Each structure stands twice: as C-alpha cells, then as structure tokens.
Amino acid sequence: MKKLSTTAVLMLVSVASSVVIGQEARGQGPPRSRTKLVMLGTGNPSPNPDRFGPATVVLVDNVPYLVDCGVGVVRRWAAAIRANKLPSRPLDLKMAFITHLHTDHTLGFAELIFTPWTNVPANSPEAVRPLEVFGPPGLGAMTRNLLAAYADDIRIRTSEGGSRALSGSPGPIVNSHEVAAGEIYHDDRVTVTAFRVPHGNWEHAYGFRFRTPDKTIVISGDTAYTSEIGRQCNGCDLLVHEGGFNEEGAYFRTSHTNAEELARVAAEARPRQLILYHQRGANEEGVRIIRSKFAGPVIVAADLQVFE
Numbered sequence: 001m002k003k004l005s006t007t008a009v010l011m012l013v014s015v016a017s018s019v020v021i022g023q024e025a026r027g028q029g030p031p032r033s034r035t036k037l038v039m040l041g042t043g044n045p046s047p048n049p050d051r052f053g054p055a056t057v058v059l060v061d062n063v064p065y066l067v068d069c070g071v072g073v074v075r076r077w078a079a080a081i082r083a084n085k086l087p088s089r090p091l092d093l094k095m096a097f098i099t100h101l102h103t104d105h106t107l108g109f110a111e112l113i114f115t116p117w118t119n120v121p122a123n124s125p126e127a128v129r130p131l132e133v134f135g136p137p138g139l140g141a142m143t144r145n146l147l148a149a150y151a152d153d154i155r156i157r158t159s160e161g162g163s164r165a166l167s168g169s170p171g172p173i174v175n176s177h178e179v180a181a182g183e184i185y186h187d188d189r190v191t192v193t194a195f196r197v198p199h200g201n202w203e204h205a206y207g208f209r210f211r212t213p214d215k216t217i218v219i220s221g222d223t224a225y226t227s228e229i230g231r232q233c234n235g236c237d238l239l240v241h242e243g244g245f246n247e248e249g250a251y252f253r254t255s256h257t258n259a260e261e262l263a264r265v266a267a268e269a270r271p272r273q274l275i276l277y278h279q280r281g282a283n284e285e286g287v288r289i290i291r292s293k294f295a296g297p298v299i300v301a302a303d304l305q306v307f308e
C-alpha cells in the first residue's frame with residue numbers, strides 16, 4: 001500500500017458513529033451480494049434539483065466507502081439509507097476518496113467534516129473517530145483551510161456554553177492523505193487503486209477501482225476519453241462513468257467524455273453494467289449512441305439508486 005504525504009490535520013474532536021458490520025441476521029434464501037453501489041449524487045455543477053453533486057458510496061458488508069463529496073452529501077446519504085432501507089447510519093461516513101478538487105466534487109467536504117461532528121454525542125467513542133480522506137495533492141491544504149474557515153464555529157461549540165462543551169471535547173479530527181496513482185488503501189473488505197485520468201488543466205485527477213470480496217467497481221471521476229478506463233475495468237462488474245452526452249467547446253473536449261467516446265470506452269472496458277453519472281438529464285441520445293456499440297446494459301443512474 002502506497003501512501004504519499006500523509007497530512008494529519010488535527011483540531012480537537014469528534015464525530016462519526018461506529019461502523020455497523022454485518023449485523024443483519026439474514027435468514028435462509030439466496031446469498032446476497034456483500035457489495036452495493038449507492039448513488040448519492042449524479043449531477044454536475046448545474047443546480048439541478050433532481051441531481052445532487054457527485055457522490056457515490058461503495059457499501060461493503062454495510063461499511064460505506066465514499067467517493068467524492070458533492071453538495072448535499074450527508075443528507076443524500078441519509079436519504080439513500082431511508083429510501084433503500086439500508087442498515088446504515090447517516091453519521092457513519094468515515095472513509096472518503098476524492099477524485100479531484102473541482103468544486104462540484106468537494107462542495108460537500110465541509111459538510112462531511114462538520115455535520116457528523118456536530119451530531120454525534122460529544123462524550124461517545126465515535127466522537128474521537130477520525131474522518132480519513134484520500135485524494136490528490138492539494139487535499140491537505142483544502143482540509144486545513146476548511147477547518148480554519150470554521151475555527152470560530154469549533155471554538156464556540158467547544159467552549160463553555162457551547163453545544164459540545166463537555167470536558168475535553170475537541171473539534172473534528174480529519175486525516176487527509178495526499179496520494180499518487182497506485183494502490184492507495186487496503187483493508188479486509190476493499191482494495192482501492194487510484195489511476196490518473198485526463199481532465200483539462202488539472203494536474204492531478206483520478207479514477208478509482210474498488211476490489212471487494214465479490215465485486216470490482218471502477219469509478220471514472222471526471223475525465224476526457226482515456227484507454228486507462230478499459231485497462232482498469234477489463235470486464236469489471238460495474239463501470240460508473242461520467243458524461244456520455246455531446247457538448248461543444250474546447251473545455252468539454254479536453255475535460256469530459258462525449259457519447260461516441262464513451263461507446264468506445266464501454267467496448268474496451270466490457271463492464272457487466274455501464275452506469276452513467278455526472279449527468280444533466282435523461283440523456284436518451286447518448287444512451288442510444290453508446291448502445292449502438294456496446295451490447296451490455298447502459299443505465300443513466302438516478303440519485304439514491306442502488307446497484308448490487
């Protein structure tokens with residue numbers, strides 16, 4: 001496991017909820033998948049009320065691994081839990097992987113830091129469980145700057161008379177890990193690999209591959225066409241890919257993937273299911289173009305949708 005510069009950003013306490021591991025006692029019946037993919041936000045920078053900012057959970061044995069934190073991420077996770085009756089808790093997002101630092105993928109980062117911190121009991125064990133965030137160079141500075149921006153909130157909540165003024169109550173604990181491409185994280189449930197993708201002028205933009213006990217899932221992040229997606233997926237179970245619609249202009253061409261290019265990606269990657277996110281609408285035309293070159297299922301994901 002490779003880790004480049006680990007920036008441990010400490011402010012005083014709190015947050016999280018303990019992770020619920022495999023507590024669902026299942027009865028007889030067909031074995032259920034240990035891995036679910038939960039779409040929290042399937043939108044892009046436009047303020048579409050039906051599509052929140054990019055955020056996806058890979059849920060393994062009911063432990064959530066979050067990819068990107070678009071706007072509304074924690075409330076979207078709470079909504080997905082309720083809508084799909086997931087045996088998870090809204091404050092349990094403690095592992096996050098950031099593809100790149102564009103605002104639409106990070107506007108919910110402050111929410112991810114502060115909403116759980118503000119809501120778990122200040123004297124509970126989960127109040128001192130850190131948020132672990134992995135992402136490109138610049139993530140450490142973003143973390144420090146967000147904590148600095150809310151320094152007054154932390155001070156007032158943790159001081160006498162504040163909502164978290166119990167003895168020894170610190171501010172949120174965030175460990176941000178700036179990573180290079182390669183295997184960036186490993187535990188009993190997942191191995192996470194970051195790979196570089198071309199995204200306009202961003203020097204560091206990643207896609208991620210999650211290998212779990214029963215699934216391989218590739219999430220493209222924001223990317224122009226790249227053969228790297230085909231190499232990383234290579235017959236994977238779920239390929240979650242951005243774009244697939246056509247837009248004019250140099251920015252789109254160098255930053256995103258149009259429908260014809262996505263058809264090529266799908267043919268090279270051969271996923272069992274191709275899931276489109278980072279969308280702006282129903283994208284019927286894009287799906288038609290992709291299906292003309294790719295025989296597998298092509299699904300335009302909706303917010304809160306779950307794939308197994």
Ligand SMILES: [Zn+2]
Nearest residue numbers: 044102104222
């Ligand atoms: Zn984006």
Ligand SMILES: [Zn+2]
Nearest residue numbers: 100102199222
């Ligand atoms: Zn972007």
